[in-house]
Amino acid sequence: MSTSQPSPKVPAAAAPATASGDGAVSRPGTTAPVPPSAVPAAAAAAAGRRAAAAPAADTPASEAAKAPGADPREGLRFGRIPVTNVQPVIEGGAFPAKGIRGADVRVSAVVFRDGHDVLGATAILFAPDGSEAQRAAMAPGAKGTDSWEGVLTPAAEGSWSFAVEGWTDLYATWAHNAQVKINAGVDEDVMLAEGALLLGNAAREAKAAAPEQAKIFKQAARTLGDTSLNTNDRLAAGTGKEVRAAVVRHPLRDLVTRSEKYPLLVERDAAGRGAWYEFFPRSEGARRHPETGEWTSGNFRTAAHRLPAVAAMGFDVVYLPPIHPIGTINRKGPNNSLVAGPADPGSPWAIGSADGGHDAIHPDLGTEADFAAFVEAASELDLEVALDLALQCAPDHPWAAAHPEWFTTRVDGTIAYAENPPKKYQDIYPLNFDNDPAGLSAEILRIVRLWVERGVRIFRVDNPHTKPVWFWEWLIGTINAERPDVVFLAEAFTRPAMMAALGRAGFQQSYSYFTWRNTKEELEEYLVHVSRESAGYFRPNFFVNTPDILTEYLQYGGPAAFKIRAILAAMSSPLWGMYAGYELYEHVARPGSEENIDNEKYEYKDRDFAAAEAAGKSLAPFITLLNGIRRAHPALLDLQNLSLHESTDEATLVFSKHKAVAATDTEPARKDTIIVVINVDPHSMREGEVILDLDALHLDGLSPDGTFIVDDLVTGATWNWGKRNYFRLDAHMEPAHILHIRR
Template identity: 90%
Template sequence: MAAQADPREGLRFGRIPVTNVQPVLEGGKFPAKGIRGADVRVSAVVFREGHDVLGATAVLFAPDGSEGQRARMRPGAKGSDAWEGVLTPSTEGNWSFAVEGWTDLYATWAHNAQVKINADVDVDVMLAEGALLLGNAAKAAKSAAPEAAKVFKAAAATLADPSLNTNDRLAGGTSREVRAAVEHFPLRDLVTSSERFPLLVERDAAGRGAWYEFFPRSEGAMRHPETGEWTSGNFRTARHRLPAVAAMGFDVLYLPPIHPIGTINRKGPNNTLVAGPADPGSPWAIGSADGGHDAIHPDLGSLADFEAFVAAANELDLEIALDLALQCAPDHPWATEHPEWFTTRVDGTIAYAENPPKKYQDIYPLNFDNDPTGLSHEILRIVRLWIERGVRIFRVDNPHTKPVWFWEWLIGTINAERPDIVFLAEAFTRPAMMAALGRAGFQQSYSYFTWRNTKEELEEYLVHVSRDSAGYFRPNFFVNTPDILTEYLQYGGPAGFKIRAILAAMSNPLWGMYAGYELYEHVARPGSEENIDNEKYEFKDRDFAAAEAAGSSLAPFVTLLNRIRRAHPALLDLQNLSLHESSDPATLVFSKHKNIAATATEPARKDTIIVVINVDPHSMREGEVTLDLDALSLDGLSPDGTFLVEDLVTGATWNWGKKNYFRLDAHLEPAHILHIRR
């Protein structure tokens, strides 16, 4: 008789279905994103026929294919069959992960035994099955988990002891010690694994950091009172500002384009169409007779000056992020040498950039369709050149106006050579494009945070970026830019600036600010969201030290925020945010929690921060906070159910519990930043 085929071969479902594994991008076509030492939230839907109890495990595989970690997953909402767990990759590289579903033999037996013995049904059989199960578990765990094996052996003996009454025998098999041992050494059957899915783990700067932006030409610029004309600052004078930026706790100093600026159609102050002979123009109008994207503006100094500036920043633990703006002034060398790299209109002219109603007559956008090979390789040459000059981070201007395939190719090529190079997408655009840029390789991106101001808006957005999109999108919460001065900041006063800084720095591992934020610069050009007398088109003379001495600077508070971030690892992960309830419609409450593994010198510990913040910059708010205690991973509560919190802003301490009163005056201290003291 011919052998029969195994009916299970070639099927899509395993013995226990494991479906909807996350974070998975397009079936694993693109890798999900991770950061060394940062928690990655893994979820799946796991189910089976019948009523046996299930378990699920998330398994992490190192770049060499070895098993790096396995984490027991917890069930989600009742009836959803959803499971969730946390994995923490320890090094950079191409990791992968899978989810295992399995029958939980112990939980199934314990449930059935309790029900049947309470009903006086199959009592002897259930006790005997438990003794057999735990006896076998003792043998299986003998070498892998000897302490658990001892517990299993003792419990099996108790279950099998006819001299004890039924309740004592059952209690011996379901004790707290047995359940703890099973947690450590689960009794699994019918283990079914999903396929492995890719997880790209990158260095800290790809997903953590505080960014500061300034224009080198303004740092050290001098205005001559007799003529009103300016002498540009340069890399040598800008070096004097570096210690102050580092002292505020920033990790990255972002420079707008440092290349020669075009003279044709140069913009004047406040984006006017006519520039005077002394107007410096917009740094984003790149290129002139002095060179293009591979050159340095003569006013800023030489290549040696730039390299010395980068070295001085690095000595202060500041990385330099350079703007990569793929566009040209009309007098850029490419405009005459490679007209095919632009769009020519029917009248023979090259089309300038437009974002209606904005017009950029001083900028020609690139066209990647006429000569994709030539243009792409020229840009690759430029990026490699600046990497040779010490740049490891690029802030990319308007990447959504270039083909996505180009970014996949460029970033993939560069990261294959240098995995440490980071690209930030300055992409305020449609969600689909922002998601595609993340998939294409951008390590991080500007975000919609800038325009999320109300409690409701913030709650929705924080959940989205920390859960829904975290696999492919790392948001950088910039509070302002040279182009963006929101109505909230225009009319929120100093309290508004303080609130937005707290929100950005405490809720997200990446945040940034543009120079002048600490001075509360809030006057907009009429009818726009841009600062009046915009630094994009002119020099700025700011006296940061005088403002701080006068007590009219936010810099000391920004320094405190960055100090808190560095002291609390929970604040530097993206996916560990939980929302809590507040009775007040303008008070947002969230927490961030991280389990920190033991090291050679430090024991394992927990780090938990709770932020209670009044997002209305014009009022005092009060009410009651209701905390989700499970999200805080509390243990060792006081007998009255309270725990000690310290306000990291004021130093005050309180005993908090599930429900807590708050009163926050936006003009005094708009937020509690609370650390749970263990």
Template identity: 90%
Template sequence: MADSADPREFDPRQGLRFGRIPITNVQPVLEDGKFPAKGIRGADVRVSAVVFREGHDVLGATALLFAPDGSEAQRARMVPGAKGSDAWHGVVTPAYEGNWSFAVEGWTDLYATWAHNAQVKINADVDVDVMLAEGELLLGKAAKEAKATAPEAAKVFKQAARTLGDSSLNTNDRLAAGTDKTVRAAVVHFPLRDLVTRSAAFPLLVERDAAGRGAWYEFFPRSEGATRHPETGEWTSGNFRTASHRLPAVAAMGFDVVYLPPIHPIGVINRKGPNNSLVAGPADPGSPWAIGSADGGHDAIHPDLGSLTDFAAFVQAANDLDLEVALDLALQCAPDHPWATAHPEWFTTRVDGTIAYAENPPKKYQDIYPLNFDNDPAGLGTEILRIVRLWVERGVRIFRVDNPHTKPVWFWEWLIGTINAETPDVVFLAEAFTRPAMMAALGRAGFQQSYSYFTWRNTKEELEEYLVHVSRESAGYFRPNFFVNTPDILTEYLQYGGPAAFKIRAILAAMSSPLWGMYAGYELYEHVARPGSEENIDNEKYQYKDRDFAAAEAAGKSLSPFVTLLNTIRRAHPALLDLQNLSLHESSDPATLVFSKHKVIAATATVPERKDTIIVVVNVDPHSMREGEVNLDLDALELDGLSPDGTFIVDELITGATWNWGKKNYFRLDAHMEPAHILHIRR
């Protein structure tokens, strides 16, 4: 018979999944930490967990943030969630890029447990002397422990312990000394913890600003500076040199990224004509997404746009204006792309021997061959990696990836992981309007941001549900870029809502998400769709478009000044550039959405801690005037203190007005005048 274990060495908790204080459902954690959650330098990360224990002792919880070198960078006291849920949440803020991690600690709050029990029992005249003696012992011990690291708190604890033990005083005075606001403040600074239990540490990938913040503007270089011959009607294409003249206006509107559709040679075989017609005339330029011709493939530039030198000059001109250039990465080919001849195994061959063209029923793309990643994954992957590396060498640090959901997820995990290991500042945007599971997988695979369902969320109820989802439920793996339109997407809301609809959607996108974007022509209220579709008529994908932005603005028929104001507000208010800090508020009107964004900006050596809070009240009905009452959640605003009449000062950032607001406030918003209030709380 084997010898019995020495009972002095026996710990029944070894190897168990629960610690002394159970901690479950830690977030943001992706598949038990198999993938890192996403963060941005200086952006708040909302950490939550379920923390509980047996009995009635009061608990506390702390979120811990660990720097890439493993050192503890921050610990943030968590606050309880809904009563009875055992949920706790807090905020940590990584300071720079890298592979960070976080954990949650749960612990018995010795002071809160004693204070609660003491007040209940002493008020009931039960165990009075015992409770006072326990408080004296607890705070006396705390005074000794805090002396080295928190001397001010130690002084408070020592004085309170002395008073608690002074039998010459009456009971109420002794209890008051141990529970007054000075002691409670000291305990916040130096919590009295027991049975501290820590969860596992989970990964947090912190990336640069452009991965999760920015305003994007899309335009076609071939249209910028394009001219039409007045007699023949034939076009001369714009190029990188003429397109660079548009950059100062884009920068002046406050955009951070200028996104270019594919700039490569365009196929001739099956080229599409105007409005996606099947027959193209000899002068029709074709769709830039039908990549490749005798002039080259994904590594080449369309001859009409210029040379590599011209492209480099365009990138430099953008950079000089603090604009980054995002390039379209469309992994597909025109029938006359060099790959179609050299590597037919990279495509899908049908039973009749032809290569299958792309389809997205009811849409058909006869001018595009999709790639097949299963026939020769190594060969195709190596070539695409070469292409991406090449454009990175040419100065591109942002790629907008076309239809990534039509390629295997493993491929993106490999490609993005390889590129980011070499060049961590490269950002990939997923142009994926598809099933939720696939969009979530693309985020896990490495895409820094993605197009989103925002485009089709129009009513108050739809927007509330979606804003909660992206700011809380999916924020760990999905950064939404709220594009208001694209060459392919002109929603019915914009088709029939008039200029008010364009203004409302810009407000919603720019104020609710740290990432937003618009396609050229939005500022001109372009709203006519091709019959039976959601696309613009005379779509720029298939033809040149001549716009006179300056004339429209001079005539007061441009949204450009308002877009400039929105981007100016964004740059002035850090709260608008975080994703996870959004709170909804109540409105009595079914078409008026109310939300706030709140951020605490940490103190520096020269600037004290400050709070930045924006409240947005927006009428989402573009056809009417709405009025009603806003009922604010004051806790979400973290007001330091209200005036004696219960109000605080807000500055209206659209009109420049200043008002006194409180918990309940009347509003009246005319969609045809100013459909929204954007309010900054004056601290």
């Protein structure tokens, strides 16, 4: 149990195991009932313990201590076998850990005990109705740490829970002691007799629940007890592969101690899986008059013509920047200039004008009916529409006049505009939640409900870190209680503590630091962090670029850099995204900034995607390949299954992702394993050796020469690989191997 949590009451301990009211068996020292099949009768015979009757479960420890014959364990934090530091546990269980239907969840704990008996640990998954849905054996972690780790896989959405059991492994303890003593010529007959008793009792207990294992136990017990045989033959019968395999399937457990149950919220695929594509509806179909130079805005109907191409590239979500009226006061001009011409469209994030606020649609884009038609057109292509939720206002937003208390007023009586030094946003007023939290919160809730009614199920939230965390906990909790299918993405490039808090508060996913992790060392550290350390509360969406972010890596790395970053994002995270223009290698920055020159935030863009692709100057075909690989390989759509491997080259990153895929009505169970070997230096050719951790690949078996077959999903080549493998990757040709292990 987590040491930060109160301990469940310890039930009374009697000599034999006793059935509780629900038919479970309570063992001495357990903190919760366990199924009868989990605790063999052999445990009681082997242990031979006696304990005084315990006080009533609701008796305070201080009072229980005064009672004659009181159980001293009552009310203590530790059970018979300490189970501590259970993970993933968020804020002591105040918030649920995050899960996705069918995705593996790594569960870990520290489990230890007094003495030298061998321990085992089991992770248990409970369905929303409280029934036990899965048991997974946990494997010991690094030697000397007492850590254990296992994997649970919830099969459906809902409010699940999990726990960890620690227990004495009766068989492993006996087998170890018997081997040591018999090799030393000590207590040979006693150890063989104990083994015969242990396995004989186990055979009787397993007869109904595990008849095949019961037969194996019975035969081993008979041979162990056969004094006509020599000692080594008898021991071999009790410690052979067949017996050990049977014990794995039917463990012989004693002193079972269960941790508390901890919550696990399992959400729909879009909460943790998907490929996102961002574009501005006003640019799709926008045209510039050849003589006057004036632009005609695109709209929802012209933008709908772009949807088939987005779907053809394999994207799941089309994300739209704000579609509301844009303010005219302090409107920004091209390249964030302070002066806008009469035809400049302004930034969509400067929301609100005389035409309305967050509940309105920009007149140039169309009507509510046009938006509904756009959403429907996307749905027909299996695309979901994500809408920007930007809680900020232009100076001429209706709220600025009607509710000045929702903003920050400076000493001179003016409303403060937004700043993120050195950036200034004179066209935007940030909201202030401290003056009228109830009124402002109620209005935003109304806005979100309105867009949910209009068919939006995904919101990309702009700058959530500039609003109170309590507000997001309340808003997301309220909306998800009404509509569990609504997903919120945090666009929060900010301090780690705030990003973590937003994840805990309810955001299903978040932008991440991936955008600025470029070297092998940086990537290795970050991939471990997001796939292991923070995965319980933080789902990273690996966006390769945004309208605001064009990294130096992309500015100076050429087409190879764009290809490398797309591979990294699409292969390492189940969530990734890109902003339109990435496939055209748009890489020229506005001087002194990390933004594209002629930024689309402040003007229209007329891109000819088809012409670029026809000329072989588009990354779109490769993006299509990457998204196709993702859809074909379930291993790539889990977050917590990434393993790092070694390479001898300082710029070559190697990782794998593995998933055991359950059988369906049409497909048998299978193992899916992908190995990615990628040169992260966009300027050079790299070569060296890959050194694989074969255990992380979950191989069924190697060929006699120690190799297995891999298929390169990029080039179609096939190789025999083993533990050590030569590679040569030219960033300007093919910077990566994406390998699938042939089973």
